Amino acid sequence: MIRSLRWKFIWxxxxxxxxxxxxxxxxxGVGNHWITTRRVDRAISLxxxxxxxxLPPGVTFDPSDFEFQxxxxxxxxxxxxxxxxTEQREVKAVDLEHIAAFDRHSVTETISKVIQTGGSRGYVDYYRFGLFPSEDGGSTMIVMDCFLMLQAADNMxxxxxxxxxxxxxxxxxxLLFFSGRAIRPFAENLERQRQFVTDASHELKTPLSILSADLDLxxxxxxxxxxxxxxRTQIARxxxxxxxLVELARTEETIREGASEVFSLSDIALASAEVFAPLAEAEGNTLAAEVAAxxxxxxxxxxxxRxxxxxxxxxxxxxxxxxxIRLSVSQRGRTVRLSVSNPCAGLNPAQLPRYFDRFYRADSSRSRTTGGYGIGLSTARAIVARHRGRLTNHYANGIITFTALLTQVNEKRGNTSGSRGFL
Known part of the structure; x- marks a missing residue:
């Protein structure tokens, strides 16, 4: 959990x-390109x-012109x-005195591209153009080479x-180096909390045992x-x-290296279904399991x-x-999907996220009848999180479904095709 929290903090x-x-x-990037375009447009307008x-003869430059000095x-x-x-967009005169990279043919191609844009200003390759109407009904086109300015903007x-x-x-x-220090107080508090639960449980078991013996006497x-x-009932509870509580504290711990092993989830699911099928039948219900092999x-x-x-x-x-009650275990790629659903009318969908909170019970009177404490689903979520998975719940059409998504190991044993199930 601490490792997961540390990486969440980093990400x-x-x-x-x-x-x-x-x-x-x-x-x-956008601002630099906008400034470059604005300066070129100012130059074309001048x-x-x-x-x-x-600079016409007798005119000096204006150093206060910040757009283009x-x-x-x-x-x-x-x-x-x-x-x-001309008015028909035909070339009447061309002034190539201030550029060396163009001849008559390349100028004609550039003029065609400018006219095709349909705008009064724009870019053709790395050339910026401006189109201005003339008094005789024609227009004046000024095309400026912006290669160096655009290249400077790109380099920036x-x-x-x-x-x-x-x-x-x-x-x-x-962050990788200091994140451990940043979450160290939280990790220490969490460890102290776990230790407190463990110590308190051992301390409470002794008086409970004594009380139970006294009741027998x-x-x-x-x-x-x-x-x-x-x-006796309250002591048992x-x-x-x-x-x-001890189990919840234990399941929230990170799996120690060497404590994990590869096992068949299909076999565990089928064995669990066989155990709970008679309990479901005793309540007048049916347990249906569909487990991929x-x-x-x-x-x-x-x-x-658990x-x-x-x-x-x-x-x-x-x-x-x-x-x-439906139990399903399936696999898609390396993702294993485990779900358990049952009809339960009258649930409030707004309360679903709180089902995983400790000691939360949506129907406390019913929980007392069934012996629930509101810890089971918290333990289930801790188990799934401990295995780097995610446990969610969903309620639709009067059916509540709990779904766990886990990642399968790379190594394979046995045949992964087919499925087994029973009613």
Whole structure:
């Protein structure tokens, strides 16, 4: 459990970091591209306003223009060409003085691509264009080479992504190193709680044994009475409760290395069904089992026996009269699905998540009749979690179903095909 909690802490921290850094990287990339496009559009607008040049004779640059600052060197650094179009979008004049990468043929192809976009501004490859209407009904097209600026924006994004990956790796290593210290207080408190339950159970067993012996002596000397019978019943209930608490504390512990083994879950399911079938029939119900053959798991075999016992015992106790309890064990890939269902009318679906809480009983009067303490399902969930699985419940059409999903081991023994079952 502590190991699982530690990894949950690491992954939650990493997901928070990755989400934040991803938003940051996307913001930097999109923002940088937007700034680049805005500067180019400003440059194209200046060229159109100044008749195809950045600095007309006698005009000095304005250093307060933050979008695109024009200097005496701007005309030599910026590559562009200008095309005059007629009203029918035919080429009337082409100015290639400020660019060397284009000839008449490549200019014609670029003009066709620009016209096909249907917009007044946009990109064609790594060229940015602006289309402005002319007084004679035609239009002026200014196309600027943005390769260096777009490449700078892409390089900035790449550097940001690389820094992001390096930072994520560093944070992951730091979390891996310090997470043990972060959850150490919780682990110590949990261990103290388990130790307290174990110690308290041993301390309580002694007075209970003494009380039970005293009741036997009183019975021999004074004879049986309903008060002595009631006292014996309460002592038995306390003894059972203590054993359940000890079992719950034990099942919440991580499986120690060497304590697990490979066993047949199919055999355990069938053996459990054979035990509880007569109990179900005694209550006027039926137990139907459908178990796939050859399903194996690695874990603690006694824990899985206990899991089946808890789920089947719960189903027998709370099944509606004349109902059918269904036990199913199936496999899909490496995932083993174990489910127990029974009809139980009148349940409140809003209470289903609380069924796994300790000492929670949806119907306390019925639980007293059946002898329940509200610990069984907590123990079942702890057993499944101990084997790195997940136990859930579902209620629909008057039938409640408890489903455990477990991961099968890689090694195989025997035949995994076919199924066995009985009614």
């Amino acid at each position: 939650l921290a990493m997901l928070s970091l990755l989400g934040t850094m991803t938003v940051l990287c996307v913001s930097i 060229l159109h306003q100044n008749g195809g040049t950045f 024009v200097t005496p060197e701007t005309a030599f650094e910026t590559r562009y060409f200008i095309v005059e179009l 994004l790449r550097i940001t992504v690389i820094i992001f990956c390096v930072c994520a790796l560093i944070v992951f290593l730091l 009183l019975s021999d000397s004074c004879g049986e009475s309903r008060w002595l019978g009631s006292a 306390l003894d059972k409760l203590i054993r359940n 050859g399903v194996e798991l690695r874990g603690v075999q006694d824990d899985l026996f 899991l089946f016992s808890i789920l089947l015992d719960n189903a027998v106790k709370y099944c509606d009269a004349g109902g059918t």
